[in-house]
Amino acid sequence: MSDSSYSDGAAAQPAAGSEPRPEQAAPRLMLKGITKQYPAVRANDDVTLIVAPGEIHAVLGENGAGKSTLMKIIYGAVRPDAGEIHWEGQALDIASPAAARKLGIGMVFQHFSLFETLTVGENIALALDEPFDLKALSKRIREVSADYGLDIDPQRHVHSLTVGERQRVEIVRCLLQNPRLLIMDEPTSVLTPQAVRKLFATLRRLAAEGCSILYISHKLDEIQELCDTATVMRGGRVTGHVKPKQETHASLAQLMVGHSLPDYTRREHKPGDVLLEVKALSVASDDPFGTSLDNVSFAVHAGEIFGIAGVSGNGQAELLSALSGEKRGVRADAVTICGKPAGRLGAGARRALGFGFVPEERLGRGAVPAMTLAENALLTGHRQKMVRSGWINAGAMRAFAKRCIEAFDVRCGGSEALAQSLSGGNLQKYIVGREILQAPKVLVVAQPTWGVDVGAAAFIRQQLLDLSARGVAILVISEELEELFDICDRIAVLAGGRLSPVRATGATNAEEIGRWMAGLFGGREGAAPSAEQPAHA
Secondary structure, eight states: OOOOOOOHHHHTSOOTTOOOOGGGSSOSEEEEEEEEEOSSOEEEEEEEEEEOTTOEEEEEOOTTSSHHHHHHHHTTSSOOSEEEEEETTEEEOOOSHHHHHHHTEEEEOSSOOOOTTSBHHHHHHHTOOSOOOHHHHHHHHHHHHHHTTOOOOTTSBGGGSOHHHHHHHHHHHHHTTOOSEEEEESTTTTOOHHHHHHHHHHHHHHHHTTOEEEEEOSOHHHHHHHOSEEEEEETTEEEEEEOGGGSOHHHHHHHHHSSOOOOOOOOOOOOOSEEEEEEEEEEOOSSTTSOOEEEEEEEEETTOEEEEEOOTTSSHHHHHHHHHTSSOOSOGGGEEETTEEOTTOOHHHHHHTTEEEEOSOTBTTTBOTTSBHHHHHHHHHTTTTTEETTEEOHHHHHHHHHHHHHHTTOOSSOTTSBGGGSOHHHHHHHHHHHHHTTOOSEEEEESTTTTOOHHHHHHHHHHHHHHHHTTOEEEEEOSOHHHHHHHOSEEEEEETTEEOOOEEGGGOOHHHHHHHHTTOOOTTTTSOOOTTOOTTO
C-alpha cells in the first residue's frame, strides 16, 4: 500500500483546479469527535472528518462500519451523543433534515425515504422548502432526470416503482435542491456503464463549481476514478485517510476489511441438463407503468450460472414474479423447473420441486423486519424439519438459523436478533445462506450484492460459484456488471421487456452489455434467443 495518508490541514484544501472564494477559506464541513451509541453497538466512536469546498471525498468501510450513521448525523436525521459539527467555519447543531437542506446539504439515501402512495413529483415536492407549482415542478423533474441520465416519470406512484427506479427518484430529488454538500450513498447501482460516465461528469462539474461531495460506494473502481480523498472506517472508528488514485484495488479492500480478499475459485465442471427453462414467456405487467415481457426465452443448465443484466424497470420485476410463482396464469410450459411444467404452480409448489429464490428487496420480501432470524428461517425453510404434524419445532428453527449464521459469517446478536437490526450485507448473507442450506436444484437470485461491502460481496459470490460447482442451476439478475462478469458462464440483457442475444461471458464486454442495457440491440440480434442454446455458446 502506498504511503498516501494526508494531514487534516491538507484535507481542508480545495480540490485541484478549484479557486476558493473568500468565504470558502474554511472547510465546507468539519466533524470533531462525533460519537453515537446505540443499545447494542457504538456506531460512531470519536470520528473526525474534514471536507473541502469542491472536493469529492469518499467514506469507505464494510457494512456496519458506521458510514450511514455518520452521514445521517451530517444530514440531521440522527443526533450525535458527543462531538462538534462545523459548517463553513461555524460550529452549529443540525437539528433536522430540513435544517440541513437550508444549509445546502442534500443526501441520497441507500435505503429510500419515499411515500409509497404519492407520485414521484409529490415525493420530490415534499423535500422542497420553497413554494412550488406541481405542473412546473414535473416539467423540471423531466428535464433534470433526462439531463442526468436518470429518466423517471413524475406522474408515477412510488408503490409501482422498482428498487432501482426509487433510487433514481432519490438522486433527482437531491439534485433539484442545488446542494453545497451532496451526500451520495451507493448512487450508481441502478445505472448502465454509460450512465455512470454521465453521472461522474456531472459530479465533477458540480465539484468544479464548488459543491462538495461525500461519496459512499462499495465499488472500489469508482472510488479510484472519481474521488480526490477518502476516509476509511472500521468498527465505527476512523482508521485512515488515503488518496484513492494512489492506491490499488487490493490495498483499498484491505483497508476496508482489515485483510486481503481471496480470488474467486472456480471448480471444473461441465454444464448438465436444463433445470430451469423459460419458453416464449410473454407477461402483461399488472402495473400500468410497468414493463411487459415479450417472448422471453432462455435455459439454465445444471452447474451453470446464467446472468441477466439490465437497468431496473425493464421487466426484471415481472420476470422474477413469473419465475417465483407470485405471478401465475401463464402457460404451464412457459416455466419449467427440473423438467416439470411450473408456469401455473404457486410459490410453495415450485419450492417443492427444488426451487430457491432470493428477492432483491431484503426487508419486506426477503425477510420480515420485526421477526427474529429464527422466525425468518421458518418462512421459506419450514420443509427442513421445522414443522411436525402442523406444529412449529422452535428448536429446529433456531438450530437452522444458528447453522446459517455460522456457515455464512452473519454478524448479529444470534438467532433471536431481529432482521431489521442487521446491516444490509449481513442480512443479505443470511437470506442467501437460508436458501443455499435448503439444497435447491435451481436458485434464482436478484441483486445478490446490492449495497454490500467488498468482503461480504466476495463471500456471497464465492458461495454461488461453489453451489454451481455442485450442479445447481443458478440464475443471477443483477445491475452489477462486474459481478456478472466475475461469476457467470453466460450473460444476456433484459431491456424493454425483451431479452438480448445470449453471450458466453468471455465473448462479450461491459461496453457491449452496456449498449444492450440501453436497448440497443435489434434486427436479427434482437430476436429472442433459443432456450436450447448450449451453455457455452
